[in-house]
Amino acid sequence: MSCRRNGEILRLVSGDQDEAATQRLHEHFAQCTACAAAYDDARRAWQALGDWRVDAAHEDMTARVLKRVDGDPRQERGITYSFGRMGLLRAAASIALAAGLGVGAGTLLPTQRGAFATSDARYVVMESLGLGDLGVEGSTGLTLGFEPEPTDGAAGGVP
C-alpha cells in the first residue's frame, strides 16, 4: 500500500476518527482498493477480537510484591553489588572481553544498522529504567531487553 494511511485506517477502526475524517476516508476507499481491503481486514478482525474474553481475576499481588521488596538487595536505595565467589573475576573478564570486541568491531567490521539499532534500543530501555548498570535477575528469572530480530526490508524493519 503506497497511500500511507495505515494510521488513519487504524484510528477509524478503533473509533478515534472524527466525522469529517471518517467521511474523507470512506471516499478514499471508493478509489483505493488496497486501503479499502486493509480497512476491511482490520475492521473484521477488530470485531472478532471482541470474542476474546479473559478472566483477569488473579490474586492480589500487593503482598507478593512487598515480600519481594523486603528481600531485594536495593531496598534502601543503595545499590548492593553481590558478585559472590569468582563473580568479580567473571565480571572483570566480561568487561575486558566486551572492550576487546568493541574495539575489534569498531575497527574491523562494517556498520550494520540493524545490529546497532537493536543494541541502542536495549541500552535506552535498560538505561531509562535505571537498570543499565545492573545485571540483576528476579526470582522469576525474567530480564529486560530486546532480542535481535532479522530485518526483512519491510517498513521499520518489522516482521
Next chain:
Amino acid sequence: MEPSDPELMSQLAIGDRTALAELVKRHQDRVFEIAYRFTRNRTLAEDVTQEAFLRLWRSAGRYQPQSQFTTWLYRVVVNLCLDAFKKSRRVSASFLGPDRTHAGDPSTELEHDEMCRTVREAVADLPDRQRMALVLHRFSGLPLADVSRVTGLTDSAVESLLVRAYSTLRKKLESLEKSRDSAAGNRPEARLRIGGSSDVVSKER
C-alpha cells in the same frame, strides 16, 4: 485527595513502601491483563506483574514525571513479556491456562468458548511484536502514539505491524472458521462474526 501516580513515584523513590502498595493496587489488574493476553499463561502473567512492580521499586529514583506513568509502566511490562514469552516457548502448550468460561446457559457457553478459543489461537500465531502491538491497541485502550512509546518503535512501524496483524488475523480466523465448520457439520451457532457484513464497529475499551 488521593496522590497522583507521579506523586506516589516520588514517595517510592525515597523508599515509601505504602506508595508501592498503592501503585500495585491501582495498576495490577491492567498489568496482569496485558501480560496474560500476551503470554496466555496465568502463572507467567502473575510473575510478570510481580516483576514489573519490583522494577518500579528499583528504578523509581530515575522516573521522570514528564513521561506518563502508565506509558512508562507498560513499557516495563512489554519488555518483561517479550522476554518471558521467549523463555516460555520451551514449555509445552498444555501448560497454557484456559480463558474465561461464562456461567449460564450451556449453549451460550459452548458458543462463546469456541469463538474465544479460535480467536485466541489466531492471536497466538502472530509474531511477538505484532501480538504485543495488537494487545496494546485493541485491549489496553492505548492510542497509536502511546503504543509507539510503550514498544519503543516508530509510529509508522507500529502502524505497519498492526495493519499486518489485523490482516493476518482475519485470514487466519476465516481459515479456522472454515475448518471448524466442516468438522462440526456447519453448526451455525459455532460461527464467528468474522464473516459478518455489519458496519457497526464496537469500541470495547
